[in-house]
Amino acid sequence: MASSGLGMFFQNLKELPRNFRGSLIRHGAPTSDRTRSQAVFGNFFLHIHATRTHPHSLRLTTTWGLGVSLISQFIILVVTGILLMVYYKPSVDLAYDSIKDIQYIVPTGRFIRNIHRWAAHLMVAFIILHMARVFYTAAYKGPRAFNWVAGMVLFVLTLMFSFTGYLLPWDQLAFWAITIGANIAASPNELAHALGLPQSLYIGNIQKELLLGASTVGQEALVRFYLFHVMLLPAVFLPILGVHMWRIRKDGGMARPEGNPTPAGKGVGTMEARAIAPEEAGAKTYGLMAVVQGKSAHTGKDIDETVPSWPYLLRAELLVFMATMLLCVALGLLVDAPLAELANPAVPENPAKAPWYFLGLQEMVAYSALVGGIIVPSIVVIGLGLIPYLDREKEPAGVWFSGRRGRRVLTSSVIFATIAAVTSVAVPVKFGWLRNWFPDISQLIIIVFNPGSLLTAAYALWSVFIIQKTRSTRLGAIALFTCFLVGFVILTYVGTYLRGPNWAFFWSKADWPVH
Amino acid sequence: MPGRLEPDPLPRRDFLGLAGWWAAGVAIIGSVLGMARLPKPRVLPEASARFRAGKLDEFTPGVVKTDHEHNVRLVATEDGIAAMSLVCTHLGCIVGESSEGFLCPCHGSRFDQDGNVIGGPAPRSLPWLALSQAADGSLVVDKGKEVPQGEFFVA
CATH class of the missing domain: 1.20.810.10 (Cytochrome Bc1 Complex; Chain C)
Structure with a gap:
């Protein structure tokens, strides 16, 4: 049948779906x-x-x-x-x-x-x-x-x-x-x-x-x-x-x-790289692990429990x-x-609020644009990003809060961070800030000393204090990260629910002045 | 003896290789810098900062006029005429009038009648703008030119 040229062509045409599938997926049905x-x-x-x-x-x-x-x-x-x-x-x-x-x-x-x-x-x-x-x-x-x-x-x-x-x-x-x-x-x-x-x-x-x-x-x-x-x-x-x-x-x-690793299977965990013959390669499932060398996270790991x-x-x-x-x-x-209404370049909304995730930032920007909008966010992102390099303690990974000591630091950090964040909002609301006390004060001093920068500094000092006290960088990191989370939540809450027209403080939306 | 003054001669093959690497590096960095030039406009696509605020003889002492299109407030006194920008120096929202002067709706900056900061995050006072007289007798405000606070325009 496949003797003639045309016969061969039709044969190929007939087998096309199967051959196409074979070229697309090389293994059998799953x-x-x-x-x-x-x-x-x-x-x-x-x-x-x-x-x-x-x-x-x-x-x-x-x-x-x-x-x-x-x-x-x-x-x-x-x-x-x-x-x-x-x-x-x-x-x-x-x-x-x-x-x-x-x-x-x-x-x-x-x-x-x-x-x-x-x-x-x-x-x-x-x-x-x-x-x-x-x-x-x-x-x-x-x-x-x-x-x-x-x-x-x-x-x-x-x-x-x-x-x-x-x-x-x-x-x-x-x-x-x-x-x-x-x-x-x-x-x-x-x-x-x-x-x-x-x-x-x-x-x-x-x-x-x-x-x-x-x-x-x-x-x-x-x-x-x-x-x-x-x-x-x-x-x-x-x-x-x-x-x-x-x-x-x-x-x-x-x-x-870390669990109790069962003895490794035959040949698994061999560090030696070896060439895999083409006909053998198709039969390998995780044989590729054998060519992984050096300090890869996979080497020496047991596959039998998976x-x-x-x-x-x-x-x-x-x-x-x-x-x-x-x-x-x-x-x-x-x-x-x-x-909202169509953009109107003459009249901003009052209050003009960003979506919830930026309201913590808006709260800080309301102290200083440079500090709240650029410096503090940069410090937070860089500070959090560098945590793995500043805390290199060996730790049993996968354990929540690193055990009892970690949970204690977590609790004390939540309390500290809450007090600090609430103070940073309450003091300016109640007593005003530097400009209200010293009208001719230089802007430089306000850039350095404002509730946002002081709160950030308080959080950083707190985690340094925890490192010093517990002699553990991991616990210091827990303190820092907890402060960040609590600060974010509290400032977001204040920005969302406690700020009204002209970014003034109100306990409830019902107290907003009616225009 | 090779040293800093008489270094080993660089083999030709290494020299050509290094030259190639440097040429490729300079070409890539150069083209990236060239491309970075594009987004910064040479000509700003906007209307002139100067506008006519009305006929000069409208501004008799006591007249206060707020131009909502240009966000400028004009005040005529016995000393002359002054124009003040209503754009908050903090983050550019438009301030509204209040009992003590001006209030910003976005972050709560407070200014007095002359534009001095009396509270909130604004880093500097509201700028006073340069005024001039056009040939047809109208008052021209230049939003791009600041004058010291307290400088009134006298025709």
Whole structure:
């Protein structure tokens, strides 16, 4: 039959589906542990997973599924974001109306916008929870130090995503947020002016001009922020996200307490690199581990206690993804994304409040733009990012709060951080600040001594004190991180609920003056 | 004896290799710097900072006029006319009038009638702006030019 040329062709045509499948997927149907492992190992999209997973990593209480949930939120944001781009127009004359169209005319537009907005808010909240989980289980230590830094970068990028995102509707919130953001970028001028430097050294103006493309907020600024939101930030975010996930595996998987390793299986753990013959390579599942050399986190680890990633890990991930979807969809159905009035350059809203995650910063900015908007956030991000390098104590990873001593430091730090944060808000509200006491005081002194800078210094001193007292850098790190979390929560609460018109203090919204 | 004054001669192959690395490095850094030049505009796309605030003879002593389009407040007194910017020196919100002077809605900066800071985060007082007279008799405000506080314009 295949004797004639044409016969051969038809034979190939008949076998095309099978041969195409064979060229696409080299292993057999995923019916056994071995073929499933091959599928995870050989598939571009699945190979981010190890072929086998330790059961400890799969327990809900190990990770609370926070990282996978964040990836899910990111995927939801990309998909809904692309859908919103179908109708959104980045022009000062059209942007607001196009959002209104999305809200009121476009089929499912309001729902998709709600989901996009909720996933974005959840992402900020979940990053903080994810960071707290990693921190309190000491999972940033040893080989995972760099991944903590990568995570901090992703945190900052996520905040940039959020900021550039809520500018796009060109409503009152958007317009005044860009104005304030651009002026924060220009706030080094505050220092230049206080020092009496010449106009050419006002680097703040250059930063502002780069951001706005002009000296005032307008069309140029909108296009730039749109470019950031849909192009530049994703282009930077995605590779770092890839590195962050890749490093989980390369750094030895999820942090877990040392168990009792069972004797290693035959040939596993051999450090010697050896060439693998091509015909043998197909039969290898985790044989590649044999060529890993040096101080890799994987060497010497036992595989006998692990379970195959397919189905156990993939199933857990799908579950978290579906739960995240459910959460976003439910929130999107229940609460609509807000749209303020059309941008009005003559009248800011009163009070003009940023979304909740920036209200802690807004609270600090209300003391000094330079300190609250640039210096303190930089110190916080760099300080938290360097924790793995300043605390190098060997620690049983995967244990919450590092045991009883850690829990004691946690409790005392919560109490200290609460008292310090409440004091930093209460004193200026009750007694005013330096300018009220000494009207002619130099701006330089206010830049150095204001409630925001003093609170940051108090937190830093507290953790140094804990290191000194307990002779443990890990406990000092717990103190610092706890102070950061408590400070963030309290300042966010004050900014959200206790500030009214003209950023004045009110115990309740009911006390706001009526206009 | 090789040393700092008489170093070992560099082999030609190493020299060419190093030259290649440096050339590639300089080319990449140069093009990155060149590209970084693009986002900084040479011409700012905006209206002139000078605008006409009205006919000069409207501003008899006692007249107070707030220009909401340009966020400038003009005050005419016996001493002359003064213009003050209403853009908060903290982070650029527009201040509103209050009993003691001006209040910023965004972060609570407080200014007195002359624009001096009396509270809140503003680093400096509200700037007074340069005034001039156009040929047609209107009063021209230059938002880009500051004058010392207390300097009134007399036509």
